[in-house]
Amino acid sequence: MFxxxxxxxxxxxxxxxxxxxxxxxxxxxxxxFGRGGDSVGLDPAYETDGNSFMICDNVYEALVFxxxxxxxxxxxxxxxxxxxxxxxxxxFRLRKGVKFHDGTPFNADAVVxxxxxxxxxxxxxxxxxxxxxxxxxxxxxxxxxMEMDNTIDSIEAKDEYTVIYKLKRVEAPFLAxxxxxxxxxxxxxxxxxxxxxxxxxxxxxxxxxxxxxxxDDHITLEAFKDYWDKTKGPYLNKAIFRAIPENxxxxxxxxxxxxxxxxxxxxxxxxxxxxxxxxxxxxQPGMNIGYLGFNLKKEPWKSNAKLRKAIAHAINxxxxxxxxxxGMGELAKNCIPPxxxxxxxxxxxxxxxxxxxxxxxxxxxxxEGKDLPEITLWSMPVARPYNPEGLKVGVAMLxxxxxxxxxxxxxxxxxxxxxxxxxxxxxxxxxxxxxxTGDNGDPDNxxxxxxxxxxxxxxxxxxxxxxxxxxxxxGKQTIDQAKRAEIYKKAQQLMYDEVPVIPVAHSTVMxxxxxxxxxxxxxxxxxxxxxxxxxx
Amino acid sequence: MIGFIIRRILVxxxxxxxxxxxxxxxLAITPGDPxxxxxxxxxxxDSLEAMREYLGLKKxxxxxxxxxxxxxxxxxxxETIWTRQKVSEEIMDRFPAxxxxxFAAMIISSFFGVLLGIISAAKQYSWFDYASMLGxxxxxSMPVFWLGLMLMLxxxxxxxxxxxxxxxxxxxxxxxxxxxxxxxxxxxRNWAALKDALMHLALPSxxxxxxxxxxxxxxxRSSMLEVLRQDYIKTARAKGLSEVKIVFxxxxxxxxxxxxxxxxxxxxxxxxxxxxxxxVFAWPGVGKWLFDGxxxxxxxxxxxxxxLVASTFVMINLIVDVLYAIINPRISVK
Numbered sequence: 096m097f098x099x100x101x102x103x104x105x106x107x108x109x110x111x112x113x114x115x116x117x118x119x120x121x122x123x124x125x126x127x128f129g130r131g132g133d134s135v136g137l138d139p140a141y142e143t144d145g146n147s148f149m150i151c152d153n154v155y156e157a158l159v160f161x162x163x164x165x166x167x168x169x170x171x172x173x174x175x176x177x178x179x180x181x182x183x184x185x186x187f188r189l190r191k192g193v194k195f196h197d198g199t200p201f202n203a204d205a206v207v208x209x210x211x212x213x214x215x216x217x218x219x220x221x222x223x224x225x226x227x228x229x230x231x232x233x234x235x236x237x238x239x240x241m242e243m244d245n246t247i248d249s250i251e252a253k254d255e256y257t258v259i260y261k262l263k264r265v266e267a268p269f270l271a272x273x274x275x276x277x278x279x280x281x282x283x284x285x286x287x288x289x290x291x292x293x294x295x296x297x298x299x300x301x302x303x304x305x306x307x308x309x310x311d312d313h314i315t316l317e318a319f320k321d322y323w324d325k326t327k328g329p330y331l332n333k334a335i336f337r338a339i340p341e342n343x344x345x346x347x348x349x350x351x352x353x354x355x356x357x358x359x360x361x362x363x364x365x366x367x368x369x370x371x372x373x374x375x376x377x378x379q380p381g382m383n384i385g386y387l388g389f390n391l392k393k394e395p396w397k398s399n400a401k402l403r404k405a406i407a408h409a410i411n412x413x414x415x416x417x418x419x420x421x422g423m424g425e426l427a428k429n430c431i432p433p434x435x436x437x438x439x440x441x442x443x444x445x446x447x448x449x450x451x452x453x454x455x456x457x458x459x460x461x462x463e464g465k466d467l468p469e470i471t472l473w474s475m476p477v478a479r480p481y482n483p484e485g486l487k488v489g490v491a492m493l494x495x496x497x498x499x500x501x502x503x504x505x506x507x508x509x510x511x512x513x514x515x516x517x518x519x520x521x522x523x524x525x526x527x528x529x530x531x532t533g534d535n536g537d538p539d540n541x542x543x544x545x546x547x548x549x550x551x552x553x554x555x556x557x558x559x560x561x562x563x564x565x566x567x568x569x570g571k572q573t574i575d576q577a578k579r580a581e582i583y584k585k586a587q588q589l590m591y592d593e594v595p596v597i598p599v600a601h602s603t604v605m606x607x608x609x610x611x612x613x614x615x616x617x618x619x620x621x622x623x624x625x626x627x628x629x630x631x
Numbered sequence: 632m633i634g635f636i637i638r639r640i641l642v643x644x645x646x647x648x649x650x651x652x653x654x655x656x657x658l659a660i661t662p663g664d665p666x667x668x669x670x671x672x673x674x675x676x677d678s679l680e681a682m683r684e685y686l687g688l689k690k691x692x693x694x695x696x697x698x699x700x701x702x703x704x705x706x707x708x709x710e711t712i713w714t715r716q717k718v719s720e721e722i723m724d725r726f727p728a729x730x731x732x733x734f735a736a737m738i739i740s741s742f743f744g745v746l747l748g749i750i751s752a753a754k755q756y757s758w759f760d761y762a763s764m765l766g767x768x769x770x771x772s773m774p775v776f777w778l779g780l781m782l783m784l785x786x787x788x789x790x791x792x793x794x795x796x797x798x799x800x801x802x803x804x805x806x807x808x809x810x811x812x813x814x815x816x817x818x819x820r821n822w823a824a825l826k827d828a829l830m831h832l833a834l835p836s837x838x839x840x841x842x843x844x845x846x847x848x849x850x851x852r853s854s855m856l857e858v859l860r861q862d863y864i865k866t867a868r869a870k871g872l873s874e875v876k877i878v879f880x881x882x883x884x885x886x887x888x889x890x891x892x893x894x895x896x897x898x899x900x901x902x903x904x905x906x907x908x909x910x911v912f913a914w915p916g917v918g919k920w921l922f923d924g925x926x927x928x929x930x931x932x933x934x935x936x937x938x939l940v941a942s943t944f945v946m947i948n949l950i951v952d953v954l955y956a957i958i959n960p961r962i963s964v965k
Contacts, residue, residue: 125802135713143669239675310721315801337801339913344796344911348796479672509662518674
């Protein structure tokens, strides 16, 4: 008995010692990251795509950070902040002793410059001499689509390390927005040296600094020696981001050990990666939703909730997730991902039930689908993070609808036309597939932006529901997060009852990597930080 | 001769003008809005309007075309919509990669294609003839995409002889002067880089050469067969010349004339960028760039890229015509 206990204690101690050893990060080495495409540009204010932000994530930093594997906020370049009781003034106290890669100091003026250059009307005040901010090259897309001009009234540097934002309206997600890529702080000196060239020569305060960019081939970063926080890296000497467009080739490169991480492999390669003893599969539930919407500008969809519900129960979404997402997805109950605060887990979700669907269809006034003309099901022509194969999903849904007597056909366009026509909600569209990848981890960024049709005619699902609209406004104007969570839970229940759209799936991100890559974590926002990564 | 070349170069101008008109009208009738593609799901009416205004898409089409021609006349291809870089710079960054790959593929395919063609013709209906013609049939019909993956599986993953993809190892330092890596590594006497660049070139050029190789082999064979039936060959045989001399000295020069045209045309096609090969082998060339431009409706890339492809084609044709005269003095340039 004692012997056994002794052995157990020994094993325990050894494993603790072992894990402590394994946890001591090793410095040095070059990590090669294989990705599907090259970056478009490296000025965070103007980029829109993941491959550009991926570099920005390592070169720049924002006032607030998102925690590892979560969208909770922690101090970043700002050490603390205060929000005035009326919710209209945000005062950020900045970190001292931070340097940009070009050696210039980070201070309040750099913040005013970085954000001020995106404002349409530049109500900014520098503390020092400041700069004459040049005219915008083009509209800063994220700033515009996050409606920052309608939110921010003025930005002022009160002293060298204090910045004050005055808002035009109470906007609860404002703080989370300040952690997004577009809100990264750039070196004004580097920018002013040649504003047009900055997009190819980024300078920030991040753990890695930019070295070179061979277009369509690779981007090289190296560790920034003067990084302000030495406690968590950077450990790597260099990080190289190689563009390898073909998924299977990228995976072969990983198997050959010539790259360390393989972004977006084919679903079919995941089982192979599992079998390979050299590989690990970092996994993260994606912060996204793929949904099936109704044309709510058009009858019968507009006013017949029973009909919408019948369709929700008729479609075998689990089969779609299992067979088309091939395990890289999760059946959705709500339109926000389960990892997000405010998620309502008490919503039951629509069960796949053909009999119930038939019953609801009859109650809706279309027994066995009679009197319902052939409907169109718009299916996406491209793979998106939330939907790997829109056309296959469309065909699967067609079969399910046929089982309750609804005749439908799949319609598709090229992606640009699809997006444009979908926004117009034309007569020839009945059902449509679409989705969303979240930006800042705030439920407002899904529930209001996608479904509150009363807020703007530009919202992609034109659902006009007064109660929902009120809830969304309340959510925006309440600062307390616990209270906001309750509001969004109510909103999700309302969506379940009214079925403005059918949530289909949240995709799961799996990026296989060599086992010697340590501490590589995927982030729900899709950002890729190599700061604490090291090589065994 | 020089007058002929100058005249031919002048013809380029109306040709290119025609090309721009065709491209412009095709863009006008194909659906798709670059602003919409640029902003994706998160586009709002405001951001779309601002973007269209910025891109100049709200101007009538003929105004857009006029502005474009005015720019081109000043040798300015403008800036791309997506990357906000000068189109000319984007081309200069990628075209050397394409030329290098096309050149390597053409060397392989012309050498082996002509060789196979000659032997097949000289030994018509032999097992070698059947085998090489069957092989070239396979070469023409083999999808490059699949072939590329198979080459990688065999030569990189299993045997480890060649690197799988890319143009140069990321651990190799090379000072670029001309952006032709092979040339640059020779100029800077960087032999490690030269070896690495050649190793990277091996698989993609092999994959890319299959189709032109097959075409060249078949063309050489049929053209040689025709020549070998001519009276002067009979005379040569009657004189008692050796078969090797007959084939290589007397028949080949005439037999090669149509082959030169085919090689020229194939080279022109390859210079336009081999989209599939570039995609499979992550080769940073102009083909994939142009293809992406079409998918993203980047008008500036499409216009600049097609001008490049068109002018390359015209130039290649000109060179072929000049070569004609050199190979066969009976064809005089008028």
